[in-house]
Amino acid sequence: MSTDNRKPSWLRAKLPTSQRYREVRDMVDTNNLHTVCQSAQCPNMGECWSRGTATVMILGNVCTRSCTFCAVQTGRPTEYDLGEPARVADSVAKMGLKHAVITSVARDDLKDGGASVWAATIRAIRHKCPNTSIEVLIPDFRGHLDPLDIVLDAKPDILNHNVETVERLQRPIRKTAQYKRSLSVLNHAKQRGFVTKTGLMLGIGEQKDEIAKTLQDIRSVDCDILTLGQYLQPSPQHVAVDRWVTPEEFEEWKAFSLSIGFGVVESGPLVRSSYHAEEQSEAYGLGSKPAEETASA
DSSP states (O other): OOOSOOOGGGGOOOOOHHHHHHHHHHHHHHHEEHHHHHHHHHHHHHHHHHHTTTOOSSSSSSEEEOOOOOOOOOOOOOOOTTTHHHHHHHHHHTTTTSEEEEEEEETTTTTTTTTTHHHHHHHHHHHTTOEEEEEEEEOOOOOOOHHHHHHHHHHSEEEOOOOOOOOGGGHHHHTTOOHHHHHHHHHHHHTTOEEEEEEESSSSSSHHHHHHHHHHHHTTTOEEEEEEEEOOOSSSSOOOOOOOHHHHHHHHHHHHHTTTSSSSSSSSSTTOOOOOOOOHHHHHTTTSSSSSGGGOO
């Protein structure tokens, strides 16, 4: 069942007007970078860019998967830019970020899923900005541990991989992804000693008992940080919004999540994976100590 297309008042995002927003936009354009803020039509782009933060998307802007919730372009990618890691690191330095969030499209066309570019990007940022903590929002690498370990060996500070929705909706919503596979990605990173993070969309057709079970499943792999936000339909061709989740319900899920052991929970209608990521990293004391102290090899 789909809901009224009119967005409720609590989903109104602020329009970008600040000089800092324009500076970040110009930097993204000048350095020929892709951002998930633009590609995924994030409602918080104005707020985040005005604060001087942006989530850089590496490995091009064409995804090999066609998830029915996502606004990122799908198709057969052609980009494989070996100069990208250095440009990303340069932009992180120019923005003066204390915490950098990097994501990517899925590159199932590449043998390693793009893991080598991921690792090169992490190392380039670490070299250029040694005091910046690094959060990576990665695909599942089709469940293969070798490319996942290539990323982890580069020692990001936070390993983020989104479960996105409840188990029943995985196939219609994520298609190529798998619920247990996503849990295994988080579990493997945690077993290697990393701070882990994931996110769910609400209002995409899930039931409340399914949300509770999903949160418990995620905690069963000792995930640290959780984000919960309202699903927004990017276009008429994407799956429709099932319901508008109220701010009060988001607060209830935050309380529930904290009660079952999540360390940090960001929950609200406009919350997205990298929303307030810097504050989340500070809660784990990241960004002020060497990378080798935040994760074990």
